[in-house]
Amino acid sequence: MTGDGGTPSGCDPQELRSLFLFEKLTPDQLARLCREGHVERFPAGPVYREGDPAAQLYVLLDGTVVLSRHVGGQDVEVTRASAPGVYAGAFQAYLGDQVPQVYNNSMRVTEPSRFFALPAGTFAAIMHEWFPMAVHLLEGLFFGAKSTQEAIGQRERLLALGSLAAGLTHELGNPAAAAVRATAALRELAGRTPGATGGSEADRLREEALARARTGISPGPVEAADREDAITDRLTDRGVAEAWELAPALVQAGLDADWLDRLAAATPEDEFGAAVLGVSHAVETELLLAEIEDATRRVLDLVGAARQYTQLDRAPYQVTDVHELLDSTLQMLSRRLGAGITVVRDYDRSLPRISALPGELNQVWTNLIDNAAWAIDSTGAGGTLTVRTAREGDRMLVEFRDTGPGVAPEIRERLFDPFFTTKPVGEGTGLGLDISWRIVVDHHHGDLRVESVPGDTRFQVRLPLDSDSPAAASTHESSHEKLSHEKELP
Template identity: 55%
Template sequence: MTGPAGGAEGPAGREVPSPAGPTDRDAPRPGDATGAVDRPTVADLRTLFLFESLDDGQLDWLADHSRVEQRDAGTAVYTEGEPATCLYVLLDGTVTMTRRVRGDEVEVIRTGQRGVYGGATQAYLGDQVPQVYINSLRAVDDATFLVLPAETFAHAVRSWFPMAMHLLEGLFVGMRQTEVRVGERERLLALGALSAGLTHELNNPAGAAVRATSVLREHVAGIRHELATIADGRLDGDALHRLVALQEEVVRRVADASTLSPLAVSDAEDALTDWLDEHDVATGWELAPTLVAAGVDPEWLGRVEAAVGPGNLASALRWLTHTVDTELLLREIDEAVTRISGLVGAAKQYSQLDRAPYQVVDVHELLDATLVMLRAKIPPGVRLVREYDLALPPVPAYAAELNQVWTNLIVNALDAMGDTGTLTVRTGRDGDSLVVTVGDTGPGIPADVRPRIFEPFFTTKPVGEGTGLGLDISYRIVVRKHHGDIRVDSAPGSTTFRVLLPLTGPTADG
């Protein structure tokens, strides 16, 4: 309930200047009542903290335009989501107020304090907000209420408290407009940061592909030159066929070559260089590194000599070395292009631009796409740990908006840790909910701050570094749009945000 028992203080008892109250024709009369109906007295109204500062004329007008109703124990006074038609002020009895959370009725407060109120508490804002009940009220035992029609309550507030009305409207509308504009600005800044990170990530493989292509051109020219030298009549057809077979074999060796330690590579290069020097192959030290990368050993070089003869060994080995270099460069280009394709795919997965807003998705794909987009923001000293439950089924969701949630949580975790720490992204199942956990090893969230972290515009960052909307937006996406939940556990060295999503998903209309 609203009022002292519900955490919102009523008007103070000081005298307030009161303009003349509206006449009977200025506001609608109460409609048909439900239950026993009676007209309240001015004396009764004066005992309620909500009206204690009104003058006799205003109290008399309220008494004439309101009614007293009774509700039996266990009956509903009003229900969440229905049109808000009346303001209810408790005169006697006990009531319970509930909110609907993921299909369950959660009790917010239970009170018997006289004067607490609920119902059409925003009627004075008119069509600036949806005029529906934002909670449900039920009589625990027999209860009596003062009932004001929403139009009556709204008319009284606007007429008797014009200054307060302007302040309330300014606060409400101003906050909403500020939230929208700051939210748009935050999304643009986030988009700019992600674009910069994506550009940086694309630059590395793109640059590698360009460099590899340039070097490849030189080696292809070298292959043509050495082939002309070999095929100038010095080799017969059988020897040339044997050399081509060795070329095919060395290409397969490149694909199957194992990775050696630096010390093993150095020893292998020394062995090949010694063999080449012993067989009068000039600049053998230049050929050795490439041949080692292909897994070639002195025994295989002996096979080449046997195939082409000592006089053609140098030209044959240079031709084979150019072949190995070409194959290595093609692999490098393939890896770079694959990396670029993966980044573009991650960007498409993250933005969901070519997909329906509401779809069945694999949360692991969304998480991986987000981590790819944020890779440039992860410092070298931060270790990333993924712990995915791959048995989880896909869930119906608004994928692009969930990616925004992952972004907000991961960026907050990185900001908390600074340059060192461990970022843990984990998935699992909790009953009928899919759970995504984002944890960090930062200093933690102070206990006095924790209850406010999901409030709009609340931030612990320095002025100008945070808008305080990231967690608020995440809360609205998870709780209001997906009918899930978002929770936080924090202690020094360990902060964990848990996002719970129903496996059945929200309805398609959100």
């Protein structure tokens, strides 16, 4: 019997007993290992590759092994060992189908080496038969460590994202603001540039053209095409060269053939072409300035939303307008929401500002909006996300309502448990609602509820309208209390 490419040979129970893994086994257990396993010899070179099905557990008898991981397109060495008894390969086989049973690294030997090889299925059966309690402890250790690593990793990514956003908002905000100021100054300078029309009526018509361009109101496609034809004909009749190039800018500024006739009446015939050309250039300049100004202001709006969202340049605890937080979060997640999701804001603007930790509330809004978007996307038909605020006695209600498939009654009570998720593997950590619960209940003394029927799911956050500083208040629920606390589920 061979494993992944080695040469098989006999197995000596006494040699196995000399290894730290097997030194406490009974003679019968050692005999079983030798019956169901075997010794393999490998020349210098690869033994198995990362990602291949994990078929064998390898225990080094003699030689040198090197383990590596594939990172960023390169194989990175993670360990090198020559001590008899070190092991690699299918050492997670006892977890069964709870984890993908593939080699999580690549192994090679740097010199001719011998291994005791045990098939993955045999290793799993022996572990469950000989060490049932140890298997349960190892499962708990494995998944607990994995969950902790995911939670810490998510938190570290959020902190890194926040730091990056803070740096970007600072770096982008200054040049964007400078661009807005420069655009305004350039528009003022362009407005003072003397025209080529000569004559007060012609100057007045030029200013009228610029004023129309500043409004940003232009005709629809059909009317624009008709106006372009009419203006091109007028200009051609009056001998203006390249009339077809001048017409689009004039039409985009909202001008028509009637305006052109008035300009012709106010301008000497031999100066008409220069007058039209001057107005066309002035209008194009104004339109470009408006485009630049609109783009830079949108950059400033995004910078402001990012700064509001991260809250990294503000005190952790402050009196906060919840609607500003909701708007900044919706703007930050606009790409995630996509064209298939209609967002409705149903705000009670009469609600007062509240004492809160705005950065943490933004995290709650992010989790709830992302979950709603995922639910709507799962239908494949789009839908509506309604964000509503209202007063309920001495509390503020913030409700996120989606038209997704709903939450099944049998899993509703587990929604806020850590690491529970209804999303496919790889799409959710199961921490979003747990974190949201802690922020709302522990840090803000509010509550978080869910009501759901197919087509109408509502996550409801209730926050005190008049409360002491959450930062100064003591946390009134430990993590254990949180898990046993009633979650206000219907």
